[in-house]
Amino acid sequence: MSQFEVVRDPLWNNIHLDREALAVVDTPAVQRLRYVRQLGHAFLVYPGATHTRFEHALGAYHLARRALTQLEESGARIEPRDAQRIRLAALLHDIGHYPFSHALEEAGLPAHEGLAQRHLADGALAAALAELGVSADSLLALIRGPEGGGGEAREPLAGLVAGSLDMDKLDYLSRDAWMCGVPYGVIDVDRLLASLTLAAGRDGRPTVAVHEKGLAALESLLFAKYQMYRNVYWHHAVRSATVMFKRLVRRALADGHLRADDVAVATDDGLLQELQGRDATGLACALRERRLAKRAVDAPATDLPDDTADWPAGDPDLLERVEGRLAREVGLHPGELFLDFPAKPAMLGLDLPLVRRDGSVAQLSGGEAAAHLGLPRVAAELYRSARRLRVFTLRPAAVPEVKIIDLVCAPREDVAARLGSERALL
Incomplete structure (x- = not known):
């Protein structure tokens, strides 16, 4: 029997999920991400932008596997348990994400990284991690990164999950551009991964680094991010839909029609239907019918x-x-x-x-x-x-x-x- 399940992906072709990843993926907390779009209201401008946090999570996991392999081939000694935690943290890095991208964080709700703890404590997911012998707290520290994490966030490989050159960025910039059908997010991912190494950071401890041969590829990442913000993430119609949605959510929370705890576990369509059912101003209907400000x-x-x-x-x-x-x-x-x-x-x-x-x-x-x-x-x-x-x-x-x-x-x-x-x- 194969040790991997192969998932076909439009961006990376074959993604190999190992036994541990499969155990985590087949839980309600992770499956919810199938119903949370990666780019929120961007599909109102770019019809192809209906991809979800779920396939992005698989993509980040895939790139984390590749990065770990590259580091080992370059001479880094990586303990199997450390590699396991990095792979799973990459897979679960968006586990606490709200519906509709980052709009709800802009509306005043806590950052999604802070909600990861709630989802990691979900019955099925917590049980799967316990069965694998993986500490949910160690994954949480990696997901939160250096500012919000503990010791695990400062370990050598933590930058692959939350850092300047993490796998999250490499996947979402590439995937968002691909699904939107725009030529802006072109990144030389292969070259970047091939240039990864470990070196002494500011505190003298080893951390994820990039070799000089990867500078041109790093430039491509920086300009891809700029171009995607300018042309996609901050497109005027996307921002118009976003501010309308934020108004709906804040009004529903203030009126007691919606609880922040419910929002944290909602899906895109579920939340929008709830808002439309409670909205007497017609704003939710206008948003659904793309009658934007x-x-x-x-x-x-x-x-x-x-x-x-x-x-x-x-x-x-x-x-x-x-x-x-x-x-x-x-x-x-x-x-x-x-x-x-x-x-x-x-x-x-x-x-x-x-x-x-x-x-x-x-x-x-x-x-x-x-x-x-x-x-x-x-x-x-x-x-x-x-x-x-x-x-x-x-x-x-x-x-x-x-x-x-x-x-x-x-x-x-x-x-x-x-x-x-x-x-x-x-």
Whole structure:
């Protein structure tokens, strides 16, 4: 009898699931991911973007297997139990993911990595891990990464699960581009995997590193991420659907029609049906029928100062109050205006060792990374241009762009004070 089950995948062709992976995959917590789309509302723009967290999880597992094999072939000594935990952590890295991509985290719910513990304690999944002799806590630490994990998050191989060059990124950028039918997410995955090695990190302990021969492939990863944010993840119609959905969820939570605990275990269609059944405003129906809010303001982040406040992305309660006041000031009804300035991702968020051809080790991080990679000076501006400040409205309205920019640039405390004093925002 074969030790593997072969799954056909449109991106990686054959994915070989070993006995341990099969035991984990065949649990309700993992099967739920079949019904959680990877890109949320992006399918409203790119019809092919209906792929799910489930196939992405299989892809991350597949790449983790390949990476471990490459590291062993390059001379790294990897204990079988360590390899097992890395493979399973890659498979389960999105186990706590909400429906509709990251929209619910933007709405103020806890980050999905923090919910992984609940799913890892699921009866069938917990039993499967116990049968395999794998500690759920050790997997949780790997999934949460260095900022939220324990000792396991700092072990040499942890960067394959949560790091600058983790298998999650390699799969989702490649898979999202493939399923959307766009040429933007082209990454030289084979070259990147072939350049993986272990080297001393900042603290002197061994960690996942990249050999100098893989720099061109690493550049392809960075630019793929930028292009996917600019053209797919932050496409104006995707963001319009996202802000409408966030409004629905926050309203349902505030009214007591929805509990955060229920959202954490829901599926895309199940949650949308629940929202539509409770929504008296017609917003859920408009979202399902793709009657999206239109742009009244659309300004690149390059038009804003570098030190612009991030309260629109970091304070959903204040944002909702601001949206209500703005709607009134431009002649709209409450709930007809949405302000969107998504949190800036770490586009050049590299922090890993670079092994030069002479064997010396340099640290790739921040501007130092850009210098080593030979990225043009304009790279930072390109990444800023991917991020846009937008105002969407359900009915036509004149919204002054300059005053919106001034408002977003104001400190959180000043904005809150203006709301409290009834001073006009525009």
